[in-house]
Amino acid sequence: MEYVKGRPFFCENVSRIKNYPYLSKDKYCDILIIGGGIDGSIANYYLSDKYDVVLVDKGRLGFGCTSCATALLEYQLDDFAKDLLPYMSEKEICMAYKMGLEAVDKIQYLINHYGNTCDFNLRPTFLFSNSIFTKSAIEEEYKFRIKNNFICELFDESNNPFPFSIKSGIFARNGGCEFNPYLFEKLMIENAKNQENIFENTKIDKIENAFLGFVATTNFGEKIYCKKIIISTGFNWEILNTNSLCERFITYSVVTNSLKDFMWFENALVHDAVSPYHYMRLLPGNKIIFGGEDSVYKGKDINENLATKKYVKLTNDLFKLFSNRKDIKIDYSFCGCFGTTPNNLGLIGESKYDDNILLFISCGANGIINAMKGIEVIEDILEHKDNKLIKIFSPKRDC
Numbered sequence: 001m002e003y004v005k006g007r008p009f010f011c012e013n014v015s016r017i018k019n020y021p022y023l024s025k026d027k028y029c030d031i032l033i034i035g036g037g038i039d040g041s042i043a044n045y046y047l048s049d050k051y052d053v054v055l056v057d058k059g060r061l062g063f064g065c066t067s068c069a070t071a072l073l074e075y076q077l078d079d080f081a082k083d084l085l086p087y088m089s090e091k092e093i094c095m096a097y098k099m100g101l102e103a104v105d106k107i108q109y110l111i112n113h114y115g116n117t118c119d120f121n122l123r124p125t126f127l128f129s130n131s132i133f134t135k136s137a138i139e140e141e142y143k144f145r146i147k148n149n150f151i152c153e154l155f156d157e158s159n160n161p162f163p164f165s166i167k168s169g170i171f172a173r174n175g176g177c178e179f180n181p182y183l184f185e186k187l188m189i190e191n192a193k194n195q196e197n198i199f200e201n202t203k204i205d206k207i208e209n210a211f212l213g214f215v216a217t218t219n220f221g222e223k224i225y226c227k228k229i230i231i232s233t234g235f236n237w238e239i240l241n242t243n244s245l246c247e248r249f250i251t252y253s254v255v256t257n258s259l260k261d262f263m264w265f266e267n268a269l270v271h272d273a274v275s276p277y278h279y280m281r282l283l284p285g286n287k288i289i290f291g292g293e294d295s296v297y298k299g300k301d302i303n304e305n306l307a308t309k310k311y312v313k314l315t316n317d318l319f320k321l322f323s324n325r326k327d328i329k330i331d332y333s334f335c336g337c338f339g340t341t342p343n344n345l346g347l348i349g350e351s352k353y354d355d356n357i358l359l360f361i362s363c364g365a366n367g368i369i370n371a372m373k374g375i376e377v378i379e380d381i382l383e384h385k386d387n388k389l390i391k392i393f394s395p396k397r398d399c
């Protein structure tokens with residue numbers, strides 16, 4: 001089955017910094033992490049500090065959905081707070097927003113420590129609508145944030161600083177950041193403590209219970225004996241023999257040519273709140289990445305004809321947004337799978353299959369932010385400590 005299609009912008013024109021071997025003999029470890037996308041690499045980075053961890057990926061590290069994540073890293077969630085109330089209390093929603101802000105700080109800390117090798121920038125976020133029907137929902141969301149001390153401003157037609165039309169929008173100056181997701185994955189992988197325990201081109205075909213834990217068998221028959229397993233296989237759940245962890249969609253993106261003398265207000269991360277929604281940000285070299293137009297993922301290969309139609313629709317919508325620019329051309333188009341849950345948060349914690357099989361699967365348009373804080377949930381579970389985020393991330397909740 002396919003999870004990514006097209007020419008993902010982020011891993012093109014990047015020379016590979018380091019290759020990892022495939023596993024060629026049996027291994028013993030405390031924790032086996034299956035899947036080395038951005039989730040698995042974050043888990044591996046933090047856990048290999050304290051445990052004997054083996055990380056395996058069936059292909060090249062970072063070439064799954066990570067390679068096409070637009071990487072708008074925002075503190076807000078996909079839905080308005082009012083729409084999340086059936087699934088989380090007001091306190092929990094605020095906790096999730098706060099977690100987003102803390103995740104941005106955590107990424108910034110890593111960049112300060114290791115250097116900016118992944119085109120990282122702090123960015124404001126801008127959630128807007130150009131529809132009169134969504135204007136009141138945006139205003140309600142703004143009031144919710146102000147009431148709960150999240151600093152933001154409300155823009156409308158009268159004070160709109162953006163070069164496109166809006167009816168209303170929430171601007172949060174310290175709301176987010178951006179990076180190249182593939183290069184951030186490399187930063188996590190290459191700075192992890194367990195360099196000799198990272199394996200590419202090593203697929204896990206089977207997990208079985210064994211004395212004091214599990215034995216995972218690779219496609220070439222090697223065995224990895226471990227006490228715990230972390231599943232970071234993204235939205236590919238074949239290893240768990242299920243198709244129903246959460247809803248899956250395909251989201252589509254186009255990337256433009258470099259645009260001369262082009263920017264918008266503070267180069268904010270822009271998200272619109274209509275359906276189907278769109279999102280965009282500026283890439284190095286003043287290219288726009290513009291995405292959205294999600295369709296349901298049917299668990300089969302990605303439909304090429306549908307993808308082509310979606311790229312045309314995105315291109316036309318982008319041209320309309322910046323109708324005064326006649327020099328916009330599309331250089332890249334690609335799409336990939338992502339999962340969503342009713343409360344917009346990832347599936348992170350003990351699985352319903354076995355408490356020693358943990359899921360670490362980031363969901364929603366904000367998955368990467370989830371993962372940066374979600375790893376603290378995994379760390380606390382492993383240390384038998386309480387964590388107030390366990391409940392809202394639990395894979396055992398109703399998804």
Ligand SMILES: Cc1cc2nc3c(=O)[nH]c(=O)nc-3n(C[C@H](O)[C@H](O)[C@H](O)COP(=O)(O)OP(=O)(O)OC[C@H]3O[C@@H](n4cnc5c(N)ncnc54)[C@H](O)[C@@H]3O)c2cc1C
Nearest residue numbers: 035037038039058064065066070071072204234336367368
């Ligand atoms: C077009 C697009 C735009 C997005 N935009 C954003 C955004 O703006 N912000 C945001 O936060 N998120 C965004 N996302 C979501 C984000 O991409 C995901 O949350 C994130 O990439 C998931 O990472 P992952 O490591 O779980 O999955 P993946 O990167 O897919 O990694 C899973 C890995 O598991 C490996 N694997 C699978 N099965 C096995 C097995 N049996 N044995 C060994 N290895 C296995 C695969 O080879 C793969 O490398 C976007 C997604 C898409 C598709």
